[in-house]
Amino acid sequence: MNYDTAAGSQVVRLPLDLIRPGKAQMRRIFNPDALDDLAESIRSAGLIQPVVVRGIGDGLYELLAGERRWRAAQRAGLHDIPAIVRDDVDDQEAVVLGLIENLQRESLTPMETAHGLKELSARLELTHAAAADRIGKSRVYVTNFLRLLNLCEAVQERVNAGELSMGHARALATLPARDQSHWAAETARHQWSVRTLEARLRQRTAQPLHEGNDAEWKRLGRRLTELLGNKVELRGDARGRGDMTIKFHTFEELDGLLERLGYDNDDF
Known part of the structure; x- marks a missing residue:
């Protein structure tokens, strides 16, 4: 099978126990059921798309992209997997490559995406527009996700759990932190639409001047x-x-x- 590889890279089969998760992996939540489904697919058809790694010494490799595939391969009982070895990237580029891969695949939760964009922008000193160009998204996409970082931790957890949509999250992010949890709980309890939440918030602040x-x-x-x-x-x-x-x-x-x-x- 042919794989597209960058200059200085090669495709090999590596033992799973020699591969370590990436240090700057932004993805923290791996759905067990989804991993089981992928593991079953791997048992049937094998791992078609290789992971991307780089050598870190002592015969070990660090994952740059493909941790979900690596975890599923372990569940499937594989001993080795195909990997693209990228020993041409330094520490900074390794972090950026992993971030961009996850962001382009949209495989992160909303809050993981927000933190990933923040990390990418900070490491490369990128504006919102430049960060958007790097991952092939619009500037509005980047700005909307970065606004989620204004949410308090309790609301962030609701967003990641799927209790609140991106529209709900953007509306709540405009509130002071002390008010966010209350309105997030009310939205989830009554299953308000985004328009209903926005209307409730307008009523809350509408007072004569x-x-x-x-x-x-x-x-x-x-x-x-x-x-x-x-x-x-x-x-x-x-x-x-x-x-x-x-x-x-x-x-x-x-x-x-x-x-x-x-x-x-x-x-x-």
Whole structure:
């Protein structure tokens, strides 16, 4: 069988007990039932797609991509598996290769994806747009997942468990941490749609504004800041006139803000 390999790589069969999980593996949750299904497939047809590894000395290898296949092969009772050996990558590239492989396959949970994108962006000092290019996704895709990192741990667990959708998670991420667990629990208990949750949150914050009440204007400004991800300042008078200022620091940040407001660069 032919495998596509990069320069400096080769395909070999390696004993399973010589392969170790990758140090920067972002995937933490492996569904046992899904692993059993894959193991049964491997028993019947063998492992068709090789894992990707690199040598780490003493005859051992580190997984760069394919931990799920490696685990399923163990369950299937295999002694060795096909592997692409990539000894041409350094520590930094090894981490990036594993991250990109998982992100492109969309094999991570929502929170694993969020943390993976954060890790990728930090290691390579990438903007949201550049990170999106590296994994073949849109900038909005990257921004939406990174917003999930604003969720408290309890809500993150609900998202990973599938109790809340990405739409629910994005709505909850705009709330202060102290309020997120309550609204997440209410959403799961009543099985609210995303639109219902958003409507409930609007009702929660909808209070009349009055002239001279700076606290109310500041409160609304904070809520808009949380919603848009950029600092918002509001001022108004009794006649309903006023101004709203949205601050940004780079053109890229402005582009992201315009996307969230529904504009596209092609409109200009």
